[in-house]
Amino acid sequence: MRTIYSALFLLLTPFFVVRLCWRSRKLPAYRHRIAERFAVVPTPPKSQPCIWVHAASVGEFIAFKPIVDEMLSWGSHAVYITTMTPTGSARVVETYGERVGHSYVPYDIGFLISKFLHRVQPTLAIFVETELWPNTLYHCKKQGVITLLANGRLSEKSLRGYRRLSWLSRPMIASLSCSAIQYEADAQRFKTLGLNPETCLVSGSIKFDIELNMHTIESAKFLYSQIQQGLPRKIFVAGSTHKGEEEIILSAYRQIKMSFPSCLLIMVPRHPDRFSEVAALCESWGYKLARRSDQQAPVMETDVLLADTMGELLMLYGCSHVAFVGGSLIDRGGHNYLEAAAWGLPIISGPSTFNFAAISDMLEQANAMFIADSDKLIAAEVLKLFSNEELAKRKGLAGAKIVKQNRGAKAKLILLIKGLLNLQ
Incomplete structure (x- = not known):
């Protein structure tokens, strides 16, 4: 055969x-x-x-x-x-x-x-x-x-x-x-x-043995300080997004900005051949865009920082307050949730998690990850976490504990x- x-x-x-x-x-x-x-x-x-x-x-x-x-x-x-x-x-x-x-x-x-x-x-x-x-x-x-x-x-x-x-x-x-x-x-x-x-x-899973080296930590701190510019600014990262997900995230972001107008969205498409497509999509929504590949820090007027570079996702999680992990609002089974959890970030995912079923179950049961299947639910969870820093910290620490316990x-x-x- x-x-x-x-x-x-x-x-x-x-x-x-x-x-x-x-x-x-x-x-x-x-x-x-x-x-x-x-x-x-x-x-x-x-x-x-x-x-x-x-x-x-x-x-x-x-x-x-x-x-x-x-x-x-x-x-x-x-x-x-x-x-x-x-x-x-x-x-x-x-x-x-x-x-x-x-x-x-x-x-x-x-x-x-x-x-x-x-x-x-x-x-x-x-x-x-x-x-x-x-x-x-x-x-x-x-x-x-x-x-x-x-x-x-x-x-x-x-x-x-x-x-x-x-x-x-x-x-x-x-x-x-x-x-x-x-x-x-x-x-x-x-x-x-x-x-x-x-x-x-x-x-x-060897994914639990994730290492945050000093270069990654310092790079995240530096970008965070560039974004803040001395003023408190909330940062929402959408990592490893696929076609069909960015529209949902951008819609959720519009709702988030009604309560947190200075919030920055970091969009990280999964595949580099879609960078230009996603850039055009963000601009079509009327958002002021900065591209990471231009090596210019986002200014206060920047709405979306497009991560059109390779190998920076882990660092970008490290300079954010809340993370959405893509491949989960479409039938792709999700992506590596532990990259966000290792930083102590509260995580949002869509319902498709079959590629990381055991990991997503652990994070859900520990109340470290929230499942949302719509822009409204994503926006509501982000707003809840932005408004309640103690809740965000508890969820993030729960995820970090899962990572540590399973090394x-x-x-x-x-x-x-x-x-x-x-x-x-």
Whole structure:
């Protein structure tokens, strides 16, 4: 049956390339380095054994970065990181430069994966969260590469999709050498798909091991002081927003400004190819806009600060009073709530949280996060928090406590990786 999948994938490959070119209209990086998607990739030095880490997007890379830092500190293995998106790729290059090998991951076609593995020659392949591909896992096993699913998660929605293709997904998941799954509920879902319970560790989520370094803290303080300009000004940040969400946030913001006219909205679109689109949308509402990429501080007359830069979301949460986390007013399952919680911010989310179900449940039960499905509810919650600083502080501290109480997955995962590499 995998042969049928491979044939279909091969037939559809021209359409995938056309799609990359289409997406490059807004983000030109999509049409660059297309050869890497056909396994024409840099060859890492052969002086050390290699660990291959696949983090599909920038979110997975950010979550796994502390583990990569630890692996590099060992000095025993080279690290090669693949991503699928230009934003993820840019973050890898910005973070590590030539300290790691890097390319886009090849399409999941047998001979391409075989060629990629021959060039990179990994000893261990680590797949972050749910980024699993049938031919990739098959050829890793065939070539004797140890495979690890790290920080694995599987929502009920994804489980239904895997079950519909069980003829393909079961052999793939069963072939994993080892797995570190976030929560017991995720582990049970994976086990129904053939995951070996004897090689499955329930580790918790490495997202709880988020680190606020001094540079991020100082950058947040500096921007906050620029925004305040010596006067008290409320700041509402909308992080990782998608198409269809910005309109709702802008409508809520209009209601908020009726009571807090000096309030600043920081809008952080999830995808860089939408920066100009969101800028035009904000201006169409009549708001005075400042763009972060212009490197100019917002003035008191600025209504919206558009974060049209990469890698600043965590810092921007740190200079705000209330956070909305996007991907939740549409059917995307939410984004990383812990980036806001780590700062002690009260959080607002839409109802779609399935990608962070366990985390969102913890935050809701601790009264650290409020679920709102409309502009009116979002505005009402922001106004309540702006008007009651003690309430906002309690909610924020509750979220920060959840983060602190659930740390430790990083240490478990590092021990597991060392064991797989016989480094203990």
